[in-house]
Amino acid sequence: MSLPCAHELARQLADGTVTSAALTERYLKAIERTEPALHSFVTVTGQRAMEAARASDARRAAGSLLSPLDGVPIAVKDNMITEGVATTCSSKILGNFVPPYNGTVIQKLQDAGLVILGKTNLDEFAMGSSSENSAFGVTRNPWDTNRVPGGSSAGSASCVAAGQAPWSLGSDTGGSIRQPASFCGIVGLKPTYGRVSRYGLVAFASSLDQIGPMTLDVRDAALLLETISGHDPKDSTSAKLPVPRYSEELEKGSLRGKKVARPREFFEIDGIEPGVKAVLDNTIEKLASLGAEIVDVSMPHTKYSISCYYLVATAEASSNLARYDGAQYGHRTPGTKNIVEMYSKSRAEGFGDEVKRRIMIGTYALSAGYYDAYYLKALKVRTLIKRDYDEALAKADLIVAPTSPFVAFPFGSRSADPLSMYLCDIFTLSLNLAGYCGLSMPAGFGEHGLPVGIQLLAGAFQETKLLQGAWELEQTLGVTGTRTAPAAAV
Amino acid sequence: MSYEIVIGFEVHTELKTRSKVWCGCATTFGAPPNTQVCPVCLGMPGSLPVLNEDAFQLSLKTALALNCEVPEISTFDRKNYYYPDLPKNYQISQNDKFLGQKGWIDVDLGEAGIKRIRINNIHLEEDAGKNIHPEGKGHDYSLVDLNRAGTPLLEIVTEPDLRTKEEAQAFMLAMRSLLQYLDVSDCKMQEGSLRFELNMSLRPKGSDKFGTKVEVKNLNSMSVVLKCIDAEFERQSELLDDGGKVAAETRLWDEVAMVTRSMRSKETANDYRYFPDPDLVDVEITADMIAAAKGSLPELPLARRQRFIDSLGLSPYDAGVLTASKTTADYFEAAVARHNNPKTLANWVMTGIQSWLNEQPEDTTVESCPIKAESLAEMVALIDSNTINSNIAKKVFPLMLETGKRPSVIVEEQGLKPMDDTALDPLIDEAIAANPKIAEDIRGGKLKAIGALMGSVMKKSGGRANPDALTARIKQKLGVEG
Numbered sequence: 001m002s003l004p005c006a007h008e009l010a011r012q013l014a015d016g017t018v019t020s021a022a023l024t025e026r027y028l029k030a031i032e033r034t035e036p037a038l039h040s041f042v043t044v045t046g047q048r049a050m051e052a053a054r055a056s057d058a059r060r061a062a063g064s065l066l067s068p069l070d071g072v073p074i075a076v077k078d079n080m081i082t083e084g085v086a087t088t089c090s091s092k093i094l095g096n097f098v099p100p101y102n103g104t105v106i107q108k109l110q111d112a113g114l115v116i117l118g119k120t121n122l123d124e125f126a127m128g129s130s131s132e133n134s135a136f137g138v139t140r141n142p143w144d145t146n147r148v149p150g151g152s153s154a155g156s157a158s159c160v161a162a163g164q165a166p167w168s169l170g171s172d173t174g175g176s177i178r179q180p181a182s183f184c185g186i187v188g189l190k191p192t193y194g195r196v197s198r199y200g201l202v203a204f205a206s207s208l209d210q211i212g213p214m215t216l217d218v219r220d221a222a223l224l225l226e227t228i229s230g231h232d233p234k235d236s237t238s239a240k241l242p243v244p245r246y247s248e249e250l251e252k253g254s255l256r257g258k259k260v261a262r263p264r265e266f267f268e269i270d271g272i273e274p275g276v277k278a279v280l281d282n283t284i285e286k287l288a289s290l291g292a293e294i295v296d297v298s299m300p301h302t303k304y305s306i307s308c309y310y311l312v313a314t315a316e317a318s319s320n321l322a323r324y325d326g327a328q329y330g331h332r333t334p335g336t337k338n339i340v341e342m343y344s345k346s347r348a349e350g351f352g353d354e355v356k357r358r359i360m361i362g363t364y365a366l367s368a369g370y371y372d373a374y375y376l377k378a379l380k381v382r383t384l385i386k387r388d389y390d391e392a393l394a395k396a397d398l399i400v401a402p403t404s405p406f407v408a409f410p411f412g413s414r415s416a417d418p419l420s421m422y423l424c425d426i427f428t429l430s431l432n433l434a435g436y437c438g439l440s441m442p443a444g445f446g447e448h449g450l451p452v453g454i455q456l457l458a459g460a461f462q463e464t465k466l467l468q469g470a471w472e473l474e475q476t477l478g479v480t481g482t483r484t485a486p487a488a489a490v
Numbered sequence: 491m492s493y494e495i496v497i498g499f500e501v502h503t504e505l506k507t508r509s510k511v512w513c514g515c516a517t518t519f520g521a522p523p524n525t526q527v528c529p530v531c532l533g534m535p536g537s538l539p540v541l542n543e544d545a546f547q548l549s550l551k552t553a554l555a556l557n558c559e560v561p562e563i564s565t566f567d568r569k570n571y572y573y574p575d576l577p578k579n580y581q582i583s584q585n586d587k588f589l590g591q592k593g594w595i596d597v598d599l600g601e602a603g604i605k606r607i608r609i610n611n612i613h614l615e616e617d618a619g620k621n622i623h624p625e626g627k628g629h630d631y632s633l634v635d636l637n638r639a640g641t642p643l644l645e646i647v648t649e650p651d652l653r654t655k656e657e658a659q660a661f662m663l664a665m666r667s668l669l670q671y672l673d674v675s676d677c678k679m680q681e682g683s684l685r686f687e688l689n690m691s692l693r694p695k696g697s698d699k700f701g702t703k704v705e706v707k708n709l710n711s712m713s714v715v716l717k718c719i720d721a722e723f724e725r726q727s728e729l730l731d732d733g734g735k736v737a738a739e740t741r742l743w744d745e746v747a748m749v750t751r752s753m754r755s756k757e758t759a760n761d762y763r764y765f766p767d768p769d770l771v772d773v774e775i776t777a778d779m780i781a782a783a784k785g786s787l788p789e790l791p792l793a794r795r796q797r798f799i800d801s802l803g804l805s806p807y808d809a810g811v812l813t814a815s816k817t818t819a820d821y822f823e824a825a826v827a828r829h830n831n832p833k834t835l836a837n838w839v840m841t842g843i844q845s846w847l848n849e850q851p852e853d854t855t856v857e858s859c860p861i862k863a864e865s866l867a868e869m870v871a872l873i874d875s876n877t878i879n880s881n882i883a884k885k886v887f888p889l890m891l892e893t894g895k896r897p898s899v900i901v902e903e904q905g906l907k908p909m910d911d912t913a914l915d916p917l918i919d920e921a922i923a924a925n926p927k928i929a930e931d932i933r934g935g936k937l938k939a940i941g942a943l944m945g946s947v948m949k950k951s952g953g954r955a956n957p958d959a960l961t962a963r964i965k966q967k968l969g970v971e972g
Contacts, residue, residue, distance in 0.1 A: 080536075081535065087535070089535075097535070099529075099534065099535070101534070103536055198538060199537070200536040202535040202536045203535075203769075207768035233540065234538060234540060236538065236539070236540050236541065236769065237771060315765060316765075318570075318763075319568050319570050319580050319765070322570060322579035322580055323533050323577060323579050324535075325572065325579060327577075328532065328533070328634075339574065343572055363763065366570075366763035366764075367761055368763075371763075371765070
């Protein structure tokens with residue numbers, strides 16, 4: 001039996017075949033059953049969820065629904081600020097932090113009547129690709145609990161694949177939505193920078209971060225994206241553009257006659273698993289069978305994207321994470337003698353190794369005497385990477401690329417070597433540097449029968465075209481909904 | 491050896507906006523601690539800054555009034571350092587594409603003429619909060635008040651163009667005056683809405699090389715800045731005379747000991763790791779914005795001074811004194827509008843009103859004077875119409891200050907109205923009777939002697955006699971021709 005998509009649940013609620021309370025209870029029970037094996041959540045907000053669900057049912061009875069999605073449950077990554085509910089970023093330093101306000105996206109979910117089930121686990125401050133950097137323990141992949149779910153939106157991916165929530169929100173700074181979506185066999189979309197408000201998303205790298213949907217199918221991704229998008233006066237970097245009804249546009253496009261770019265640099269890479277390669281080849285064939293013209297392009301600066309990303313992202317992070325000092329909120333080491341000792345001990349105890357590593361790299365990159373050689377040079381490379389995208393997208397409507405060179409890997413197999421971990425994001429990082437949109441969708445199964453995702457990428461605010469192409473491809477691939485993860489609650 | 495002082499200033503002024511620079515919190519001074527705060531100015535995780543357009547407009551206006559070059563794109567940078575009054579542990583400031591550069595301000599040095607002081611740059615940033623360190627037993631903690639955090643702060647950095655304490659004083663007065671005229675800041679030094687940070691070095695007279703400068707903070711009034719210049723001159727010249735070196739450092743003024751104390755060395759200074767703030771977007775400064783800002787510039791102090799000389803006939807000195815403070819100049823002009831006697835009004839403003847101001851706390855303006863401009867005008871009008879004489883006016887003025895009442899009311903209440911002939915006659919008769927010798931002299935043509943009789947009558951009338959009328963009446967009584 002396959003897991004129900006959120007749009008199906010919305011229909012059931014509309015039909016009256018189920019109530020939000022019953023639905024919410026069902027998911028809470030699924031969480032209760034599977035959570036010991038998976039650990040998708042940092043916090044499950046059962047009581048609040050039930051209250052929200054009952055309020056939704058009351059609205060339905062009164063005929064005053066907030067949106068067509070009113071009453072549908074959802075899970076959110078624990079780096080999104082929720083008023084009155086702990087927001088930890090899976091870090092010890094924010095372990096006791098309960099925010100006094102709601103982020104814009106959380107507010108939009110509540111304004112649409114969605115029922116928040118809980119806050120999902122992540123690599124600390126969204127830094128990581130496996131959940132192994134969470135201060136509160138790893139999340140396990142529902143397809144094989146000895147393997148990582150990907151990261152950093154680990155819990156948001158695993159909870160959807162495991163039927164603990166019909167859909168979820170993740171955040172993507174360098175692939176943190178798309179890579180775990182690929183590992184867990186779901187759809188994960190990174191919107192164009194500025195499409196979704198960042199107000200209330202705890203910043204990792206401000207110029208790269210973007211919240212996006214993690215769903216079972218493309219239709220749900222469209223529905224959730226249109227719910228959370230839009231200009232926000234509280235975020236100067238959010239775009240002043242109207243939001244299309246993506247879910248109503250899905251069937252209006254056609255890949256026939258469209259050009260899909262295949263960048264050489266994403267395909268001719270060593271270390272790509274044969275199973276992943278086979279899925280990619282099959283995807284290209286399917287795209288061609290739909291009438292798309294496959295165009296070979298070169299994006300020559302792709303090879304610099306890891307270096308560029310790890311300078312830009314860490315530089316911003318070193319400043320963004322400076323506020324966690326034990327003074328106003330979060331972890332404070334008791335009994336220190338002076339302010340400097342309070343700062344350094346609180347931070348030394350509060351942050352995990354990977355976060356410290358990135359703060360140090362970023363601090364170094366911005367230091368007097370090194371700024372020009374590292375940070376400034378990285379900004380120049382970033383411009384070149386963006387130009388690669390512009391040139392490719394001048395020749396094509398979409399870009400097709402692998403999401404990850406490999407399927408979900410076993411715990412511990414990469415965590416000892418940061419560089420091998422950074423390679424996980426080799427195909428995803430450059431999109432964030434360019435600021436454009438892209439998604440990973442299930443395209444088949446690779447080594448060990450584990451899910452393999454592929455990416456479709458598009459230009460700035462081309463989400464409609466992206467979702468149309470993905471929806472059509474999804475129908476043809478026939479992968480979505482065919483298999484369910486063994487550890488899922490069915 | 492004899493030394494020349496080299497001074498530059500970093501002027502910080504809090505902009506007069508209703509809300510803070512990155513959020514909607516109020517900027518009112520003196521509210522209970524941490525009541526004017528929100529997730530943004532508290533630096534809560536997930537919060538983001540959004541530029542207050544009013545703050546930017548006021549900054550642009552100031553940049554143009556200071557004759558600065560304004561870029562097409564202005565950007566904000568993060569200045570990273572740890573301090574509890576800075577909740578994000580970085581300050582959003584400008585380090586690259588400043589709002590203005592290469593400007594100047596003309597400073598009136600009186601006899602020595604006008605001196606042009608160059609402005610290196612002007613930039614917009616956020617103010618920090620306030621750390622409070624309770625003293626005494628058991629107070630092993632500090633408190634942080636973040637009401638001020640995020641208040642828009644304009645920093646104006648001058649070139650080291652000032653050479654004497656007097657020039658420094660004239661500069662501070664000119665800068666405060668300009669900011670008041672622009673109406674961009676309250677300019678209250680005691681409340682910290684205007685702060686002068688002193689950069690000062692010494693060099694042997696005649697040398698064209700700069701010495702090592704120190705930066706002095708915590709100077710909360712102009713008189714303190716001037717005291718500090720003296721103290722630093724003494725300290726630095728003694729050091730140099732003894733063959734020592736001035737250390738490049740930031741020093742704090744100690745108001746009790748009247749000396750500066752070392753705060754931190756520049757050698758071990760923070761590396762602020764400035765970089766463009768990715769949370770804020772570039773601000774485009776269009777030709778339209780510049781035109782609008784230029785259009786909103788008021789008449790500036792030196793222009794007003796010239797107008798007072800040219801069209802009101804004031805002396806350059808008087809015009810300079812009156813226009814140094816916008817509120818004083820406004821007050822004076824309001825009075826002139828009521829009663830067109832600029833010279834007499836100028837005298838009253840520069841003596842009576844000014845001596846009242848001198849007795850008030852430093853940031854007091856004439857706006858809080860109990861004597862309103864129209865009252866002062868009325869008083870001079872009463873003098874000019876001979877309703878009262880200047881002696882009576884000198885009695886009325888303190889009462890106006892004391893009670894805030896109009897001069898006509900005071901004259902009425904205190905019975906200070908001039909006496910008419912019927913009331914005066916008995917007093918004159920009395921004086922003549924009491925001084926027969928003098929009366930005889932006058933009858934004999936010794937008109938100078940009238941003064942003695944007048945003095946006697948004046949004394950008895952409590953000064954309420956009109957001198958001209960009194961003279962005429964005495965002559966009439968004694969049958970002398972005028």
